[in-house]
Amino acid sequence: MNEKQHCYYSSRELRGRDPYPNCHCHHCNKERKRIHEGNENSTSNTNTFNPTFNPIFNPSITINISPGYTPTPIGVETVQYITLAEEGKNVYTNKDALKQYGSSDILDPDNVSTLNLFVNGVLQPPSIYNVKEGILHLESSDLPPKDAPITLLFVTVKR
Known part of the structure; x- marks a missing residue:
């Protein structure tokens, strides 16, 4: 039972903190950035989940090949x-x-x-x-x- 409590408290202490401060791999850097952005956007000190929408592809962006020219859709x-x-x-x-x-x-x-x-x-x-x-x-x-x-x-x- 003490082992379970230790794991629970250990994970609770790390929540919102960088668990691997010396690692600089892509995954850890991405997680560090996510935690940092979550802390900046937080309005209170509670552990609430605030999902954000960060699309990689934005279909509303129009790229013109040349000024004044918009390509016609393909049928x-x-x-x-x-x-x-x-x-x-x-x-x-x-x-x-x-x-x-x-x-x-x-x-x-x-x-x-x-x-x-x-x-x-x-x-x-x-x-x-x-x-x-x-x-x-x-x-x-x-x-x-x-x-x-x-x-x-x-x-x-x-x-």
């Missing part, structure tokens, strides 16, 4: 080709698209910024499929089960 357009898997089928075309769900045609990969294939909601690695305008070819021997949703997402960054 992004997304389009998706949607179909359902068929048993043993590994080539899908624009004719297989589910237009009732807002599916587009299969776009030319050279005209989009990036594309992603999702089978049954799971992102697939680019090594298992090949895309050409109007054609999606699944190159994996492990084909999706019947009626599994296939979504080919096209993302185009507008400049």
